[in-house]
Amino acid sequence: MQFDEITVPGKGPYGITAGPDGRMWATLVHDGQIARVGDAVEVFDLDPGCGPAVITPGPDGALWFSRLHDHRIGRITVDGTASSFTVPSPDAGPYGITTGPDGALWFTEMNLDRIGRIDGDGGVHEIPLGLEGCFASTIVTGGDGALWVTLNQADAIARVTVDGEVTTFPLPTEKAAPVGIARGDDGAVWFVEIGAGQIGRITPDGDVTEFPLPDRAARPHAITPDGEGGCWFTEWGASRLGHVGPDGGFEHFAFPAPGSEPHGLAVAPDGSLWVALEIGSVAVLRP
Template sequence: MTSVLLAGAGAAMADSDRRIEEFGPIPNPLGTPCEIEFDRDGYLWIEQIAANSMGRFDVESGEFREYPLPTPGAIPGGMELGPDGGIWFPEVIGNQIVRLDPATGGMREFPLPWAGALGNGGGGRYGASASDDLTFGTDGAAYFTLIGLSAIGRLDIKTGEFSKIPIATGAVIAIIQPGPGDTIVAAETVRNQIVVLDLHTLTVREFPLPQPLSGPQGITTGIDGAVWFTEALGQRLGRLDVETGEITEVDLIAKRGDQPLPITPGNPLPVPTTMKTAGDGKLYFTQGGLLFPSFGNKIGVYDIRTGQLEEITTPSPASTPCDLNTQKDDEVWVGLLVANKVGRIQLG
């Protein structure tokens, strides 16, 4: 474990009137922060992908501590604060689910029971399951992606029991989130569909997108009860009414109106990737993240009540916003992959 202080950078004026305050850089040059999560004591935990570690940031004091994963080269995936107070995340290559104790930084690994990369019958240290994101359902269980197995995994965190929910062959799910009611939702990036998992029956419904090669990735539940998602290749946002199956889309390029493509040290296209609903009821989405590394430097904001689009530029050029956190009602936090920093947007 290492400990240093992170300084808050001076906030730069964004395209809108709002600002992003940046903290960093992270001491480890291989930090590459993506997903971030607050624990119950208010510490911000940071997924450090290339460094194979987890960072803990004290927003008030600026102190930063680093905790390496027990398994070398395991690569931490997207995390979530569990109902037990632990920080839970998968290992993309390590073939395990991890519980991090926020009080100590200690980690307990739960090996996935499915075959590893060498087909060793399960329990292998390194695996082809490629679980890269995790969330919790209303039943208290952890649900996680299994890219290499075209499935969604489930872990009962009380008993340690694993189960697997198959999807169609070739389904590539990178992000998984709570859906409306007792559902879990995910985007099938390659097969161009939205997945809705019923937690009562553990059955899957798939909703094909209207336009081919849209590249859905980020997904969240809006304040209107619908499932909203990003289309990274289509430069659009989408809305799914789970009850009717109706899908409507928002063209981000058209929403920009007559504005010219921005000439900045970042990708001029939106490339919407991860997305969350914030405390102000708006959709916040990153532009150019890990799966579509376009070196973007903006956070998009879409108001589903008015249809207005806002874009906020990060002070760091080509920062590549990777993932968002909206646990706090009055703030949005973002991991800046290439800039090796974390950022904060104040709401209100």
């Protein structure tokens, strides 16, 4: 398997997603910038210390992202015009973000055990998850029309309806520390357990299956569906790309540079897989 690598003129490619313009958009968490990556790379400046982390396409044709360090939610249009919105609670630590089933943007607040909802005008509503110290990490809209959230320090997955009803599903493995989460092609939600070195799958009614990685110290971080019933995931601790099939079978592929620190990943409209490498590049796996 051959990766192409594109150097990004900035520190810390972290989150990445496909934009409505057919290009890939990445956060540069250490430089406070957003990069648009294709045949060429364009970089758009934000506040240097804002810490852009996870990025997602919004329903309005713009890209929305969390600003972890200055506790704001950012928005950038495809022409590079950026704006941001304050999260009402101080030091909230927004991190994961997704477009919800109601057309709003939903995000996690890692420091406050809450999730938030922001509409297109910047109005924010916060929902407590009911577990102290749960460290809500990433969030995705499931096929059932609810929001699904990894609770990293509670070793659990939460399901939250758009009306704010919270149901928590404890994971079978202690110190699982779930982080990345994605809506699978099979109607379930898939997630990674960075602490236990496992990939998990949870059905809409809360049935959990865990698949132990061959290398339990690989530190899986982010996950995305492959369009064929399986998922791709990054192994941050092992500098590898992983793939899990519908039956739990694994494949693993090393990145060319050791210590690449792979984080976010996303599939482009043409089927290529893009991975943000915090060392300063984006890896591309062509179909």
